[in-house]
Amino acid sequence: MKFGGTSVADAERLKRAAKRIVEKREAGHRVVAVLSARGKETDRLIADAFEVSPSPDPREMDMLLSTGERVSCALCAMAINDLGHRAISLTGSQAGIVTDTSHTKARILDVRADRITSALDDDNIVLVAGFQGVSTAKDVTTLGRGGSDTTAVALAAAVGADVCEIYTDVAGVFSADPRIVPDARKLNVVSFDEMLEMSASGAGVLQLRSVEYARNHGVRIHCRSSFDDQPGTIVVSEEDTVENPLITAVTHSTGEARVTLLGLPDHPGIAGRVTTTLAEANVNIDMIIQNEPVTADAKADMSFTIPREDLDTAKDALAALAAEHGIEIRTDESMGKVSIVGAGMKSHPGVAAKVFTTLGEHEINIEMISTSPIRISCVVPGDKVPDAVRALHSAFELSGPDTIRPEQPFGEFA
Structure with a gap:
C-alpha cells in the first residue's frame, strides 16, 4: 500500500490511512505501507533550502527532503499502535533500498528486504518512508518527484506482494484530466504500455519510473482513492487485458521546456555529443527533432524538450559545447x-490524420510531433493545451457510458 501526500495531509487523514492499513491487516493480509510527505511539506522544505542558498547542494537537499516522509511514517505508526496493532516505521535505508549516486534523481539498484520480511514475520505492520534510499556510497538519496510510487512498487516486487495499491486523491486513471474535461471517464483497466506512455506524456496519477518498474517485475498496480472504498484503475500486462480500445486517453503536460540549438555543425557525432552532455548532467530528453541543411556547408538546427526544472542545468551543461562550435x-x-x-x-490507420485535422480545425498550431506505436504527442502553445485536450477527447468520443467498457482481468477488483 502507498499513501500520497494528500492522503496524510492532516491528522484526520493520517488516522484514516492508519485505519485502512489496519483493516487490511485484520482481513488476514501482511501489510507494508509506503507514505509520502504530508501535504505540501516537500515544497516547504525546498523553499527553506532556497531561502538559505540560491543553489543548494544536491547531497544536502537529499538529506533535507528525506525528512518529510519519515515524519509521516512515525506519526502513522503511532496511530496504528493506538488501534491495537504493532507498527514499525523504517527509513528508506533501513528498509534496504539501495540506489545509485545520482542525488535528487536516484534510481533503485536493489531492494534488500530482509528487515521488512523479519518484521512481517514478527506480526508487525511495516511503514516505509517513500521517495528515498541509500546510495552505494552510503549517502541518503531521493528518487525525484513521485518517487514514493516507485518505492512502493519496488517493495511489492521484493516481498512478492499480490498487488501494489496506490492510494491518492483521485478515483483512478481517467481518459483525460477531469479538471479540463469534466465528463472524462475513469478507466477500469489499462495496460503497462499504455500507462507508461500516459505517465511519460503528462498523466500525473502514477510516476513513470514506478510503472516501468512494475512492468519489468510483474507487479500489478491498483490506483484508487484514499477517501472511499470504490475500486480504481488496475494496471496489468497486455496479456491480462480483455480488449484494446482504439484510444484509451488524452494526456497533457505543461511542465516541460523546449531547447533549440541553432547553427549546429552538420557532421557525424554532433548529436551524440549533445545528448551525451545532457545525459551526464542527468537531464532526460523527451521529444527531439533535427533538420538537415539543404545546401552544402549550411548549419543544422536541433530542438528537444526536457523537464522545465532541468532547464538551467541543461543550459549550463551545453555552454561549453555551444561556445566551441x-x-x-x-x-x-x-x-x-x-x-x-x-x-x-x-492496427488502425488514420489516427494521426484525425489528430492533426482536429487540432487544425480548432486553430491550434502544432510545433513538434513525436510518435510511438501507441502514442501521438504534439507540442502546442501552452495556453492552447486545455482547448487541445477537450478537442481530442471529443473527437475520439472518449466521453459517455459506452466508450470505456468494464474489464475483469482478475476477480478481486472486478
Missing part, C-alpha cells in the same frame, strides 16, 4: 504538450 541556445518555457494514447492505434 558557435551554437546559439534558445529556450521556450511556454510550450505545452498534448498526447493521445491507445494500444488499438497500432
Whole structure:
C-alpha cells in the first residue's frame, strides 16, 4: 500500500490511512505501507533550502527532503499502535533500498528486504518512508518527484506482494484530466504500455519510473482513492487485458521546456555529443527533432524538450559545447504538450490524420510531433493545451457510458 501526500495531509487523514492499513491487516493480509510527505511539506522544505542558498547542494537537499516522509511514517505508526496493532516505521535505508549516486534523481539498484520480511514475520505492520534510499556510497538519496510510487512498487516486487495499491486523491486513471474535461471517464483497466506512455506524456496519477518498474517485475498496480472504498484503475500486462480500445486517453503536460540549438555543425557525432552532455548532467530528453541543411556547408538546427526544472542545468551543461562550435541556445518555457494514447492505434490507420485535422480545425498550431506505436504527442502553445485536450477527447468520443467498457482481468477488483 502507498499513501500520497494528500492522503496524510492532516491528522484526520493520517488516522484514516492508519485505519485502512489496519483493516487490511485484520482481513488476514501482511501489510507494508509506503507514505509520502504530508501535504505540501516537500515544497516547504525546498523553499527553506532556497531561502538559505540560491543553489543548494544536491547531497544536502537529499538529506533535507528525506525528512518529510519519515515524519509521516512515525506519526502513522503511532496511530496504528493506538488501534491495537504493532507498527514499525523504517527509513528508506533501513528498509534496504539501495540506489545509485545520482542525488535528487536516484534510481533503485536493489531492494534488500530482509528487515521488512523479519518484521512481517514478527506480526508487525511495516511503514516505509517513500521517495528515498541509500546510495552505494552510503549517502541518503531521493528518487525525484513521485518517487514514493516507485518505492512502493519496488517493495511489492521484493516481498512478492499480490498487488501494489496506490492510494491518492483521485478515483483512478481517467481518459483525460477531469479538471479540463469534466465528463472524462475513469478507466477500469489499462495496460503497462499504455500507462507508461500516459505517465511519460503528462498523466500525473502514477510516476513513470514506478510503472516501468512494475512492468519489468510483474507487479500489478491498483490506483484508487484514499477517501472511499470504490475500486480504481488496475494496471496489468497486455496479456491480462480483455480488449484494446482504439484510444484509451488524452494526456497533457505543461511542465516541460523546449531547447533549440541553432547553427549546429552538420557532421557525424554532433548529436551524440549533445545528448551525451545532457545525459551526464542527468537531464532526460523527451521529444527531439533535427533538420538537415539543404545546401552544402549550411548549419543544422536541433530542438528537444526536457523537464522545465532541468532547464538551467541543461543550459549550463551545453555552454561549453555551444561556445566551441558557435551554437546559439534558445529556450521556450511556454510550450505545452498534448498526447493521445491507445494500444488499438497500432492496427488502425488514420489516427494521426484525425489528430492533426482536429487540432487544425480548432486553430491550434502544432510545433513538434513525436510518435510511438501507441502514442501521438504534439507540442502546442501552452495556453492552447486545455482547448487541445477537450478537442481530442471529443473527437475520439472518449466521453459517455459506452466508450470505456468494464474489464475483469482478475476477480478481486472486478
